[in-house]
Every structure is written in C-alpha cells, then in structure tokens.
Amino acid sequence: MFGQILVSGITAGAVYALVALGFVVLHRGTRVVHFGLGDQMTMSAYLVVIAQVFLDAPFAVAILFSLVLSAGFGVAIERGVMRPLRRAPLLVMVIATLAIGAALREGLRASMGPLPWPVPFLLTPAPFTLGGLVLVPANLAVVGVALAVMLSLFVALRFTRFGRAIVAVYENPTGAAIVGISVPSVHARLWGLSSVLAAIAGILVAPLITLSPDMGTIGIKGFAAAILGGFNSLPGAIAGGILLGIAETAAGVYVSTAMKDIISYALLIGCVLLLPQGLFGRAEPRKV
Amino acid sequence: MALEVAGLEAGYGGARVVQGISFAVPEGSIVTLLGPNGAGKSTTLRSIAGLLKPNRGIVTLDGDRLDGLTADAVVRRGLALVPERRELFPSLSVAENLALGAYTRRDRAGIAADLEMVFTLFPRLKERRQQHARTLSGGEQQMLAIGRGLMSHPRYLLLDEPSLGLAPLLIAEIFRKLTEIRAGGTAILLVEQNASAALDVADHGYVLETGVIQLEGNAASLAADEAVRETYLR
Numbered sequence: 174m175f176g177q178i179l180v181s182g183i184t185a186g187a188v189y190a191l192v193a194l195g196f197v198v199l200h201r202g203t204r205v206v207h208f209g210l211g212d213q214m215t216m217s218a219y220l221v222v223i224a225q226v227f228l229d230a231p232f233a234v235a236i237l238f239s240l241v242l243s244a245g246f247g248v249a250i251e252r253g254v255m256r257p258l259r260r261a262p263l264l265v266m267v268i269a270t271l272a273i274g275a276a277l278r279e280g281l282r283a284s285m286g287p288l289p290w291p292v293p294f295l296l297t298p299a300p301f302t303l304g305g306l307v308l309v310p311a312n313l314a315v316v317g318v319a320l321a322v323m324l325s326l327f328v329a330l331r332f333t334r335f336g337r338a339i340v341a342v343y344e345n346p347t348g349a350a351i352v353g354i355s356v357p358s359v360h361a362r363l364w365g366l367s368s369v370l371a372a373i374a375g376i377l378v379a380p381l382i383t384l385s386p387d388m389g390t391i392g393i394k395g396f397a398a399a400i401l402g403g404f405n406s407l408p409g410a411i412a413g414g415i416l417l418g419i420a421e422t423a424a425g426v427y428v429s430t431a432m433k434d435i436i437s438y439a440l441l442i443g444c445v446l447l448l449p450q451g452l453f454g455r456a457e458p459r460k461v
Numbered sequence: 462m463a464l465e466v467a468g469l470e471a472g473y474g475g476a477r478v479v480q481g482i483s484f485a486v487p488e489g490s491i492v493t494l495l496g497p498n499g500a501g502k503s504t505t506l507r508s509i510a511g512l513l514k515p516n517r518g519i520v521t522l523d524g525d526r527l528d529g530l531t532a533d534a535v536v537r538r539g540l541a542l543v544p545e546r547r548e549l550f551p552s553l554s555v556a557e558n559l560a561l562g563a564y565t566r567r568d569r570a571g572i573a574a575d576l577e578m579v580f581t582l583f584p585r586l587k588e589r590r591q592q593h594a595r596t597l598s599g600g601e602q603q604m605l606a607i608g609r610g611l612m613s614h615p616r617y618l619l620l621d622e623p624s625l626g627l628a629p630l631l632i633a634e635i636f637r638k639l640t641e642i643r644a645g646g647t648a649i650l651l652v653e654q655n656a657s658a659a660l661d662v663a664d665h666g667y668v669l670e671t672g673v674i675q676l677e678g679n680a681a682s683l684a685a686d687e688a689v690r691e692t693y694l695r
Contacts, residue, residue, distance in 0.1 A: 341564070344550035345548050347544070348549060348550055350511075350539070352531055352536065352612075352613065353532075353533045353536035353613060356533075
C-alpha cells in the first residue's frame with residue numbers, strides 16, 4: 174500500500190515540482206511571483222490541442238509548437254509588461270501577473286469553450302503490475318520527463334554561458350552588470366524559462382486531469398510546493414513538490430479523497446507559520 | 462589614448478551630486494580622485510561605468526563614447542569597475558567569481574593567461590580558489606573584487622575605495638599591487654579617502670569637494686600642497 178502511495182504521489186509531485194521550479198526560477202532573479210503561471214500551464218496544453226486539431230500537426234510537432242510559443246509568450250510578458258513597469262513597486266508587477274492569468278483563462282474560455290478537450294497521453298494509460306505495484310506507463314512518462322527536464326536545468330545552470338549569467342544575477346544583480354551581463358536580457362530569459370517549465374507541466378498533467386480553462390488552478394499546488402521548499406531554492410522546489418504530492422496522495426488514501434486538497438493547504442499554512450523559510454530555504458539577510 | 466570625462470553632471474533624483482567635472486586618465490597611468498565622504502566620487506565612477514545615467518557630460522574611452530551605454534556594454538569597451546561594496550557572488554567559489562569576471566570574453570587561452578596573472582598578483586586567491594566568496598576575509602574579498610575586474614582584461618580599471626575597512630598593512634600590500642597592474646598595461650582611476658596611500662602610487666590627482674574639482678596636479682605636488690596636507694594628510 175505504502176509503495177503504491179509513493180508511486181502515485183511522485184507522479185503528482187513531479188508535476189508540482191516543475192511548476193514550483195517555474196515560480197522559483199523567476200522569483201529568484203526578478204522578485205516577481207507570477208500568479209498567472211497556472212494559467213500558462215493551461216494555455217500551453219491548449220496550444221498542443223490547437224496544433225493537433227486545427228493545424229493537423231503530429232503530436233511531437235504540436236508539443237514543440239506549444240513549447241516555442243510558450244517561451245515566446247514569457248519573453249513577451251517581460252518585454253511588454255514587466256520592463257515598462259520596472260520602476261513600479263513590486264506589488265504592481267505581481268498584480269499585473271494576476272491580470273495576465275485572468276486574461277488567459279477567460280480568453281481561452283471565450284475561444285475554446287468551457288468544455289474539456291482531450292489531450293493525448295505520452296504513453297498508454299493501461300496499467301501493468303510489477304512486484305505487486307500497479308504501474309501506469311503514462312504516469313511513468315510524466316515522472317521520466319520531469320526528471321529529464323530538472324536534470325537538464327541543473328546542467329544548463331552549471332555549465333552553459335546562458336546558465337552562468339542566470340546564476341550571477343541570482344547571486345548579485347549589480348555584480349552581474351559590472352562583469353558584462355545584461356540583467357534585463359537575463360530577466361527575459363527567466364520569463365521564457367519559467368514559462369517553458371509551466372508549459373511542460375501543463376502538457377504532462379492535462380491528460381491525467383481534464384483540460385478546461387480552469388485547469389490552471391492546479392498551479393496553486395506548485396506555488397504551495399515552492400513555499401514548502403523555501404521559494405528561493407531550486408532543489409527545495411523539487412523536494413517540496415514531491416513531498417506535497419506524496420502527502421496529498423496519502424491523505425486521499427488514509428483520510429478521504431475529498432480531504433486531499435484541504436490537507437495540502439493545511440500543510441502550506443503550517444509551513445508558513447512554523448517554518449517561514451521553508452524546508453530548504455535559507456533566511457536571506459535583507460541588505461539595507 | 463585616455464579615459465576622458467568632460468562636464469559630467471550626475472545624481473540621484475533631484476539631487477545633483479556631481480556638478481560638471483572634467484578630468485582624464487591617460488593610458489597606462491594611475492590617476493586618483495580624492496575627496497571627503499559625499500563629495501561625489503562614487504557617483505562619478507558609477508556614471509562612467511554605466512550603473513548610473515549621467516544627466517549631462519561626455520565620457521570617452523580612447524575616443525569611443527561611453528555615456529549612455531549600459532554597464533554590460535561599458536565592460537565590452539574595455540573598462541571594469543571594482544565597486545566600493547565589492548558586489549561579489551557570495552555563494553560562488555573564488556574560481557567561479559573569477560570565471561564570471563571573464564564573461565564577455567571567448568578567447569580561452571587569453572582567459573587562462575589572465576587567471577594565472579591574477580593568481581600571481583594575489584597568491585592568496587589561488588590558495589582559496591575553491592572557497593565561497595562569502596567566507597573570505599575583507600582583504601581577500603577586495604583582492605577577489607580586483608581580480609574579477611582584471612579578468613575582463615580591461616584597459617582601464619576603476620577602483621572605488623579599495624582601502625575601506627582594511628588594516629594598514631593590507632592597504633599597503635594592495636596599493637603595491639596597483640603599480641604592478643599599471644606595469645601590466647592597465648590604467649587605473651583610483652577613488653580614495655586615504656589620500657596619502659593613493660598619492661604614493663598615483664601619477665596624477667584630482668581633489669573633489671561637493672561635486673566640483675577643487676584642485677588638480679601631479680601626485681608629488683598634491684602631496685606637498687599645504688591645503689591637501691591640511692585637509693587629507695594631517
């Protein structure tokens with residue numbers, strides 16, 4: 174039983190972890206919490222459907238189409254909304270992200286209708302048993318893709334010029350500028366990166382739940398996972414996501430499925446009250 | 462060939478901190494900008510380096526206009542700033558900080574040669590190259606900040622108060638290194654409150670007070686000047 178809970182929990186957790194990474198990657202560099210990220214998950218899943226149904230694209234091409242447009246959308250938010258607002262208080266930027274989310278959600282409702290659309294699984298949803306565990310290939314694909322994405326993210330941050338510039342901005346924006354890094358262009362990259370992470374999460378999760386304009390509410394789970402992980406630590410975001418997925422599944426099994434969401438929010442509130450720096454975050458001394 | 466500043470005016474919000482100053486740093490020389498706290502020294506450096514947009518004035522580097530460029534573009538033109546607060550990358554290692562100093566460069570051989578040069582200049586950095594920047598002492602952090610600036614292979618290096626918070630022996634050691642850096646072909650604009658240490662190594666000096674240049678001259682004559690002695694050398 175416990176093994177089964179782990180397996181299901183990790184599947185959900187892998188998706189939460191990707192969204193949490195999307196929040197943290199962006200926030201660490203720009204200080205902005207992007208409340209429209211959940212709705213970008215929805216948008217990206219719809220883009221796959223649009224490419225498949227209306228443009229007759231094969232699944233793989235449809236995914237590529239969605240990822241490219243999603244990255245472009247993130248960069249467009251930075252250029253079109255955040256850069257003009259750069260002298261505005263942080264709160265104004267955060268409210269702008271809420272507006273972007275609402276506009277996406279209602280725009281999708283108006284154009285694609287309120288009814289759910291089918292999104293293909295990456296692998297078959299027909300389960301098989303292995304050593305007493307029921308495994309679903311579709312779910313394993315979710316975990317596999319999430320792991321590959323996380324691994325590539327860490328490799329990119331550690332070893333590429335693109336990644337080193339991001340790390341430098343994370344560490345010290347003034348220091349980054351004086352070694353020759355363009356901080357605004359790193360911000361644009363971060364918006365693109367965060368959007369791609371949300372897009373992957375959205376495309377992975379859409380077949381498992383239903384794709385409707387309100388699918389983005391699942392983004393709140395990613396937000397909760399990011400908070401569990403301290404909101405400024407990338408490994409923390411992953412651990413927070415996995416932990417949240419397992420806790421939620423366990424609550425669904427041992428308490429009741431209706432209580433699942435309540436348990437995860439209780440965990441979030443408990444964490445904020447008792448461990449404000451999260452499980453893995455470091456309390457950052459504010460410079461005056 | 463020189464870094465030339467003409468009629469520079471800069472400040473924050475409505476406050477005009479720097480009120481129209483002109484000076485030059487000739488190629489291969491050390492020029493010092495002296496003056497009390499709040500005279501506008503750091504503001505001058507920040508405006509030259511592109512961290513602050515000047516309100517008026519022209520900055521040229523070997524004839525290229527620098528004013529109006531962003532900080533990253535200024536680095537690419539051959540000028541590096543070592544700011545007063547050092548602005549290191551605290552949880553990266555000494556080696557990673559130095560590597561980021563060479564961010565604008567692609568010539569691997571040149572970068573490796575400059576890394577060797579920095580390690581020869583400051584052997585302490587070589588010993589600590591795997592250590593996180595935040596665990597270094599104040600003096601070592603200053604060495605790292607200078608080393609990181611040199612890794613962009615600048616023709617002009619701007620140093621903002623390198624003596625700040627350091628013990629006298631360490632100040633002497635770091636200022637000796639400045640003459641070695643000049644010998645390597647990099648000109649230095651040195652902002653200092655510690656006038657005697659600065660005039661010891663500088664070729665030429667300017668005295669800045671409340672945003673205006675009050676005095677200028679070669680370093681020896683400034684060090685001998687009664688007014689300078691009274692105000693800054695005691």
